[in-house]
Amino acid sequence: MRQYRICGGKRISGELAIGGAKNAVLPILAAACLNKSETTIHNCPRISDAFDTIKILEGIGFGVEFLGNTLKIHPAKELSHEVPDECATKMRSSILFMGALLGQTGKVNLALPGGCNLGERAIDLHIKGLEAMGAKIHQEGNKLFCETEKQGLCGTKIKLDTASVGATENLLIAATKAKGETVIENAAREPEVVDLAQFLKKMGAKIRGAGTGTIAISGTGGEFNKEITHEIIPDRIVAGTYLVAAAMTGGYVRLTNVRPFDLAPFTMYLSEMGCTLRASHDTVILHAPQRLRPAGRIVTKVHPGFPTDMQAQFAAALSIAEKRSEITETIFEGRSSHVQELRKMGANIHLTADKQTFVIDGVRRLHGATVAAHDLRCGAALILAALAADGETIVQNAEFVERGYESIENDLTALGADIRPETI
Ligand code: EPU
Numbered sequence: 001m002r003q004y005r006i007c008g009g010k011r012i013s014g015e016l017a018i019g020g021a022k023n024a025v026l027p028i029l030a031a032a033c034l035n036k037s038e039t040t041i042h043n044c045p046r047i048s049d050a051f052d053t054i055k056i057l058e059g060i061g062f063g064v065e066f067l068g069n070t071l072k073i074h075p076a077k078e079l080s081h082e083v084p085d086e087c088a089t090k091m092r093s094s095i096l097f098m099g100a101l102l103g104q105t106g107k108v109n110l111a112l113p114g115g116c117n118l119g120e121r122a123i124d125l126h127i128k129g130l131e132a133m134g135a136k137i138h139q140e141g142n143k144l145f146c147e148t149e150k151q152g153l154c155g156t157k158i159k160l161d162t163a164s165v166g167a168t169e170n171l172l173i174a175a176t177k178a179k180g181e182t183v184i185e186n187a188a189r190e191p192e193v194v195d196l197a198q199f200l201k202k203m204g205a206k207i208r209g210a211g212t213g214t215i216a217i218s219g220t221g222g223e224f225n226k227e228i229t230h231e232i233i234p235d236r237i238v239a240g241t242y243l244v245a246a247a248m249t250g251g252y253v254r255l256t257n258v259r260p261f262d263l264a265p266f267t268m269y270l271s272e273m274g275c276t277l278r279a280s281h282d283t284v285i286l287h288a289p290q291r292l293r294p295a296g297r298i299v300t301k302v303h304p305g306f307p308t309d310m311q312a313q314f315a316a317a318l319s320i321a322e323k324r325s326e327i328t329e330t331i332f333e334g335r336s337s338h339v340q341e342l343r344k345m346g347a348n349i350h351l352t353a354d355k356q357t358f359v360i361d362g363v364r365r366l367h368g369a370t371v372a373a374h375d376l377r378c379g380a381a382l383i384l385a386a387l388a389a390d391g392e393t394i395v396q397n398a399e400f401v402e403r404g405y406e407s408i409e410n411d412l413t414a415l416g417a418d419i420r421p422e423t424i
Contacts, residue, residue: 005420007391007418008386008393009390013253016414017255018256020043021195022050031196032073034103034203037228039227040227047402047405060084081109085111085143089112096166098174099170102146103152110143111142117337121332133158133182134149155218157185158182172210175217176200176219183215194210197210197215239258240266245387247275247286247288255285272295275288291321292317299327299328308331312338315360319342319347325362326357326359335375336356337374337378341372345368347360365390366385367390371393380404
């Protein structure tokens with residue numbers, strides 16, 4: 001087991017360049033299955049979810065080289081439709097190999113996806129959408145068996161009940177290989193969906209409307225056979241995590257390689273909390289006040305609303321802000337594991353009866369404790385709380401954090417934190 005030992009009370013200040021986004025690269029790696037030529041991906045974060053996705057690619061026949069932050073994916077001589085169970089069950093995004101391999105080989109067998117435990121994480125929209133395109137899918141135990149008829153997937157109109165990021169991406173990938181036009185209504189508009197569409201377009205896909213609620217894909221059913229190079233967009237959640245680190249420690253941070261527009265759904269709250277923010281085309285600068293102000297009420301929403309992936313980090317920040325703030329989680333039904341852990345550090349947070357709203361009465365100081373990450377963003381939030389706390393904190397289950405942060409200890413050390421990873 002790995003953990004972080006953090007000595008709190010150091011002011012976070014300095015400059016940092018932000019790496020590629022986990023939630024952009026994972027779908028793009030699945031989409032690379034559609035390319036029969038070499039794919040080069042720059043700015044790929046060296047995180048465990050990327051390594052596990054690479055294992056899936058290798059398991060189904062691709063050759064992959066990963067040097068620095070550049071990935072080269074060499075086409076498979078023979079493509080297997082069996083997704084290795086061990087990696088599929090670790091990650092949510094493994095489900096995207098369903099659309100990719102159904103499109104490419106007409107067949108895929110894969111285990112139900114894993115991923116952070118955030119409550120019920122259904123895949124009905126993925127399945128319904130692919131079935132509407134002609135796939136036959138059945139489940140035996142924890143395994144999905146999927147096939148298309150001889151003619152392959154066919155374009156159709158699909159209206160998603162909720163604007164699911166993963167379902168939009170799965171259908172977008174599948175539709176790229178389908179025959180005819182697919183229209184996805186109530187599509188997710190997250191920047192990572194747009195990055196996937198950009199990648200597919202470089203391959204030759206005809207996609208309109210990515211980033212809006214309606215995406216249209218004109219497929220020919222043909223092959224894609226073009227060497228392509230793509231640079232992954234910066235990780236807005238990693239950037240947000242470091243902005244909150246500076247905000248919580250009365251610090252200053254200058255982040256480069258960011259897209260300020262993508263950060264706006266949460267930087268507007270940091271401004272409201274008393275931080276001074278300045279942004280230029282790929283840079284954001286934050287100066288924190290002596291003490292953070294309350295944020296009123298934050299409600300997580302699909303993009304361009306407040307992102308659920310920043311909810312836990314803001315809960316940590318508001319724990320030491322003045323007065324009362326509230327956060328309501330509307331995307332996931334079980335994303336509250338940080339609450340019990342923050343309380344161990346002296347936070348005054350309680351959950352309302354429906355367990356979706358956190359009422360946070362800010363305290364002046366948090367104190368060090370031994371706490372455990374229960375998912376990726378819970379881990380990030382606990383590290384942030386530890387940076388601002390008096391004394392020493394141990395954050396257990398570092399493995400969760402490593403899923404989505406390339407080297408949080410090096411980044412924060414560069415910004416002046418006292419944080420050490422340990423293996424016990
Ligand atoms: N949902 C369904 N049916 C479906 C699909 C989703 O009911 O078929 C529900 C889910 O249960 C959930 C909601 O819709 O309540 C949103 O799920 P969505 O499909 O949008 O999320 P996801 O694709 O599973 C991605 C990110 C998450 C991020 C969410 C929301 C990846 C690999 N994961 O998950 O990232 O929180 O979108 O923005 O892209 C993280 O990075 O910490 C993380 C959890």
